[in-house]
Amino acid sequence: QQQVKQSPQSLIVQKGGISIINCAYENTAFDYFPWYQQFPGKGPALLIAIRPDVSEKKEGRFTISFNKSAKQFSLHIMDSQPGDSATYFCAARAPTDSWGKLQFGAGTQVVVTP
Amino acid sequence: DTAVSQTPKYLVTQMGNDKSIKCEQNLGHDTMYWYKQDSKKFLKIMFSYNNKELIINETVPNRFSPKSPDKAHLNLHINSLELGDSAVYFCASSQGRTSEEAEQYFGPGTRLTVT
Numbered sequence: 001q002q003q004v005k006q007s008p009q010s011l012i013v014q015k016g017g018i019s020i021i022n023c024a025y026e027n028t029a030f031d032y033f034p035w036y037q038q039f040p041g042k043g044p045a046l047l048i049a050i051r052p053d054v055s056e057k058k059e060g061r062f063t064i065s066f067n068k069s070a071k072q073f074s075l076h077i078m079d080s081q082p083g084d085s086a087t088y089f090c091a092a093r094a095p096t097d098s099w100g101k102l103q104f105g106a107g108t109q110v111v112v113t114p
Numbered sequence: 115d116t117a118v119s120q121t122p123k124y125l126v127t128q129m130g131n132d133k134s135i136k137c138e139q140n141l142g143h144d145t146m147y148w149y150k151q152d153s154k155k156f157l158k159i160m161f162s163y164n165n166k167e168l169i170i171n172e173t174v175p176n177r178f179s180p181k182s183p184d185k186a187h188l189n190l191h192i193n194s195l196e197l198g199d200s201a202v203y204f205c206a207s208s209q210g211r212t213s214e215e216a217e218q219y220f221g222p223g224t225r226l227t228v229t
Contacts, residue, residue, distance in 0.1 A: 032216070034217070036220075042223070043204050043206070043222050044157070044220050045220065046217050089157060101159060101162065101170055102159070104156070104158075107154075107156065
């Protein structure tokens with residue numbers, strides 16, 4: 001069963017707008033929450049990651065918001081650009097999992113229109 | 115310099131055939147993975163090796179057999195290919211086990227089409 005639930009499945013946003021992707025989890029043992037970005041025909045690449053002792057992490061136009069009590073975290077893409085059009089995956093990892101085994105969400109396809 | 119490379123990039127074959135996908139990483143990492151991405155883009159881990167030792171073996175048909183000749187290489191051999199094996203297979207690598215060190219670097223993928 002999927003341990004990380006991601007929504008929405010797809011998202012269309014205008015250039016300059018804000019893209020928001022949400023993820024939820026149940027396993028309170030998770031201690032590392034990365035987001036991966038995947039362009040068509042390419043492998044996923046780490047975009048930004050957060051630990052549960054931090055409520056927000058920002059890198060450029062990308063921000064992760066983390067709500068430990070609600071067991072939810074989200075990715076905000078500010079001032080979305082056509083170059084941000086990609087599939088975004090949230091993921092989670094527990095320290096008890098073997099060697100960095102990541103539980104991935106189902107992915108969100110983001111399309112930024114000019 | 116390509117960090118994680120896979121060959122071939124595309125593989126089209128008929129049902130029942132046996133095929134292999136090769137992966138190499140030049141990052142000096144000690145852990146390598148195989149993932150399967152289905153048509154809905156869901157990423158599912160299949161196997162992981164650490165220093166040539168199998169450490170993750172998810173519920174995968176026995177027709178799939180990984181082999182790690184050294185810690186820089188991880189190959190995937192698939193016997194008796196079935197239509198349902200059609201997917202994109204990604205190799206990845208990481209170093210260490212703690213959260214910060216466990217960033218996984220993915221290869222470009224191998225699109226396998228079984229006809």
